[in-house]
Amino acid sequence: METFIRNMPKAELHIHIEGSLEPELMFALAHRNGVRLPFASIDEVRNAYHFTDLQSFLDIYYAGAAVLRQEQDFYDLTWAYLERARGDNVRHTEIFFDPQTHTERGVPFETVVTGVHRALQQGERTLGITSNLILCFLRHLSAEAAMATLEQALPFREWIVGVGLDSSERGHPPAKFTNVFDRARSEGFVTVAHAGEEGPPDYIWQALDLLKVSRIDHGVRCEEDAQLIERLRRQQVPLTVCPLSNVKLRVFEHMGAHNLKRLLNLGLCVTVNSDDPAYFGGYINDNFIAAHQALGLHRDHVIQLSRNAFRATFLDVSAQQQLLDELARYVGESPY
Ligand code: ADE
Ligand code: ZN
Numbered sequence: 001m002e003t004f005i006r007n008m009p010k011a012e013l014h015i016h017i018e019g020s021l022e023p024e025l026m027f028a029l030a031h032r033n034g035v036r037l038p039f040a041s042i043d044e045v046r047n048a049y050h051f052t053d054l055q056s057f058l059d060i061y062y063a064g065a066a067v068l069r070q071e072q073d074f075y076d077l078t079w080a081y082l083e084r085a086r087g088d089n090v091r092h093t094e095i096f097f098d099p100q101t102h103t104e105r106g107v108p109f110e111t112v113v114t115g116v117h118r119a120l121q122q123g124e125r126t127l128g129i130t131s132n133l134i135l136c137f138l139r140h141l142s143a144e145a146a147m148a149t150l151e152q153a154l155p156f157r158e159w160i161v162g163v164g165l166d167s168s169e170r171g172h173p174p175a176k177f178t179n180v181f182d183r184a185r186s187e188g189f190v191t192v193a194h195a196g197e198e199g200p201p202d203y204i205w206q207a208l209d210l211l212k213v214s215r216i217d218h219g220v221r222c223e224e225d226a227q228l229i230e231r232l233r234r235q236q237v238p239l240t241v242c243p244l245s246n247v248k249l250r251v252f253e254h255m256g257a258h259n260l261k262r263l264l265n266l267g268l269c270v271t272v273n274s275d276d277p278a279y280f281g282g283y284i285n286d287n288f289i290a291a292h293q294a295l296g297l298h299r300d301h302v303i304q305l306s307r308n309a310f311r312a313t314f315l316d317v318s319a320q321q322q323l324l325d326e327l328a329r330y331v332g333e334s335p336y
Pocket of ligand 2: 014166217275
């Protein structure tokens, strides 16, 4: 099964590009840019990755992102992720970036988006990985700051498929960003939002009804609300679930307690993703394998997870179908 999982064609729909910054690259970029890190060594960085909740992670994640200064840094970061994704047989990826983490430090929006975009183009040409880019607003900052960020994005709208919402969830409900998301949709962007990771099921309702999202990022706390489960099932709203992240940030005590298999068995459109792979102990295949080992996923579960992800992409229907056909060929030819 593990070989079957590793070689299976897949799509990744929930990956923060800043969360793919491995300690080795963090140190190399700190050196290149003359940035002082609060860590003496790569081992010290890794040892600091013990989190108690989402906020304890975000504090370290934003500190690490301070080494990203120049367009080439964003290119190198994105390229390193794409090479890992290729190794995991990712055929299509939809990447989040957090421009406010950088513009707040004086790095121009254009520097960030150009570096990421250039790497994504190169990834399509030389690795055969197609991609979409999603701009996330930091929900701990104001709605006005999010609106200003959206306006900065408009000249680059050809490179950005949609907008999302991330950072500290508790106390920052989706409703805070209703106007920003209205404007984003009127400008032609699709919408997604982190909801029901640490926050209550009500935040998932708000994301659906106020922000009109096409997918929910995480969404695992939907399990507390039977009516919400029914809505997500009926409308086949994709949930971009991140198993290793949820265990590292103590949403679940251990992988055996994760509800991914239960949600899948209820008929929800669950997908598997890595979130912040450099911080949470692995990329997409590591997430599939950890969930498989702890929960006893069957071959049909694993195939369904990949099928769900291809259907949940923001690709057009014919591009989705090509990927689904590739998956069907893989399943048909696989000896497992
Ligand atoms: N930013 C990066 N990873 C995140 C997560 N898991 N939840 C909220 N914001 C994030
Ligand atoms: Zn996330």
